[in-house]
Amino acid sequence: MTADPVSVPLPLPDLARLRPRQQMAIDCARCARHLGMSGQVIGDVRYRGLLFRLWICEDGCRSRVRGEL
Numbered sequence: 015m016t017a018d019p020v021s022v023p024l025p026l027p028d029l030a031r032l033r034p035r036q037q038m039a040i041d042c043a044r045c046a047r048h049l050g051m052s053g054q055v056i057g058d059v060r061y062r063g064l065l066f067r068l069w070i071c072e073d074g075c076r077s078r079v080r081g082e083l
């Protein structure tokens with residue numbers, strides 16, 4: 015039985031692989047959809063000395079078209 019820390023509910027995406035729009039919380043960090051006025055924070059990531067707050071779709075990316083990604 016493994017003891018996973020409960021404070022990390024999701025694996026955070028690699029900042030270096032995200033597009034600038036995803037890094038700036040304009041697009042979803044997971045599926046790259048435009049967030050608009052909704053979304054949820056999945057965590058903060060430090061990258062190149064800067065702290066980025068990553069956002070994903072408010073519905074957890076469930077409403078995107080099936081089969082993508």
Ligand SMILES: [Zn+2]
Binds near residue numbers: 042047
């Ligand atoms: Zn999404």
